[in-house]
Amino acid sequence: MKKLIALLPLLFIHTALADINIFACEPEWASLSEELGGDHVTVFSATTGLQDPHYIQARPSLIAKARRADLLVCTGGELEVGWLPLLQQKSGNAAIQTGATGYFMAANFVRLSEVPIVLDRSQGDVHAAGNPHIQTSPVNILNVAEALTIRLQALDGANAALYEQRWQDFSQRWQLAINKWQQQAAPLKGVSVVVQHNSWGYLFDWLGLNKVAVLEVKAGVPPTVDDLNTVLNKLKVTPANIVIHAAYQPSRATDWLVDKTGITKVTLPFTIGGDAESTNLFTLFDDTIQRLLDANK
Numbered sequence: 122m123k124k125l126i127a128l129l130p131l132l133f134i135h136t137a138l139a140d141i142n143i144f145a146c147e148p149e150w151a152s153l154s155e156e157l158g159g160d161h162v163t164v165f166s167a168t169t170g171l172q173d174p175h176y177i178q179a180r181p182s183l184i185a186k187a188r189r190a191d192l193l194v195c196t197g198g199e200l201e202v203g204w205l206p207l208l209q210q211k212s213g214n215a216a217i218q219t220g221a222t223g224y225f226m227a228a229n230f231v232r233l234s235e236v237p238i239v240l241d242r243s244q245g246d247v248h249a250a251g252n253p254h255i256q257t258s259p260v261n262i263l264n265v266a267e268a269l270t271i272r273l274q275a276l277d278g279a280n281a282a283l284y285e286q287r288w289q290d291f292s293q294r295w296q297l298a299i300n301k302w303q304q305q306a307a308p309l310k311g312v313s314v315v316v317q318h319n320s321w322g323y324l325f326d327w328l329g330l331n332k333v334a335v336l337e338v339k340a341g342v343p344p345t346v347d348d349l350n351t352v353l354n355k356l357k358v359t360p361a362n363i364v365i366h367a368a369y370q371p372s373r374a375t376d377w378l379v380d381k382t383g384i385t386k387v388t389l390p391f392t393i394g395g396d397a398e399s400t401n402l403f404t405l406f407d408d409t410i411q412r413l414l415d416a417n418k
Contacts, residue, residue: 141277144187144217146195146205147174148393149256150227150265152402154194156291157270161280165190170394171369174200175341179208187212190223192276194269197226198233198253222275228253230268231261234322256392258323259299259406266291298403303328306410312417315352315364315384317375320391324409333359336374344374353381363387363416368395387416 140163145151151166158164165186168174174196177183187193187208195201209218216223233251255261270288274281310329317336325332334355338348366375366388379386389409390399398408 141273142189142191144190144193146193146201147256149262149402149405150194150196152393153262153266153269154192156402157266157284157287158273159283159287161277161283162273170390170392170396170399173369175203177201177204179204179211183208184211187217188214190214190217192223192225192272193217194225194227196228196253196255198228198250198255200228200253222272225269225272227261227265227269228255231255231264234326235319252320252322254320255323257321258327259295259302259402260327261323262402263292263295263299266295294403298406302406302410305414309413309417312363313359313361315356315361315378317364317366317370317372320367321365321389328413330413333361336364336378343371349374349377352378356382356384363413365389367391385416387412389413 140161141158143151143154143158143162143164145154145164145166147168148166148170151164154162154164167183167186168177190212193209195205215221218224228250233253233255236251237249255265266288270284273284277284306328311331313331313333314325315334315336316332319335319337319340321330321332324330334352336344336349336352338344338351344352361384364375364378364384364386366372366386368388368390372386372388375386378384388396389412390396390405393399393401393405395405396408399405
């Protein structure tokens, strides 16, 4: 008994200094969690920059990671609807169930665009809540970061001041970066683009790019030859400068359009790890802006 009593202070210290174990669904939220949590968080990303986050299997290794998580940080907005609920159920972890303090969906803290007027699943991977690809705008990242800081403080009140300090530091550096990116990207305003998948709306709104066509008539469904020819005919009337393809997507449809039109193709990382240059949130946008500028020359 005396040995147990003697160990109690050590056990308390260990508990007080323990990391918040974070299960992030996508690399952008893993990186943001590390920015805000520093040494007080341990972060695991369930996906990489070369995977489509819509279509992930709730495999045993992910279930094991989710079982040990204190905080689940995901996009939400139905992006992970095909696998996250099963992962939560299989994990048996009360801390990350819907509505728990350890359940954090980034899309809940921004205004989603492109909310469908009529929900028709025959039109492909349609999200009832709106476009969930919020990480393509750094303004959205800032809003999510503020909310995530508050959640970290709720889970680890002993280190609330540290999280506040890291949030203030990040927000200052991030706002300076936004200003820089907007200045660099000024030549892109009004540039007409085609996209393979309709996932860039927030980026286009931020930079003022003009989307004139989408190769996927049904979201998430590879376009048919007829679909592609329809886009081809549209571009004869409304030309575009660039066709955008995400690094995780098969490029067959985009390459077909490039072959037929000579339009400039640009492959964007979409998230951290989408290419060798995009190693964190800052370099993700550095690389995205530079690739768009290079394609528009």
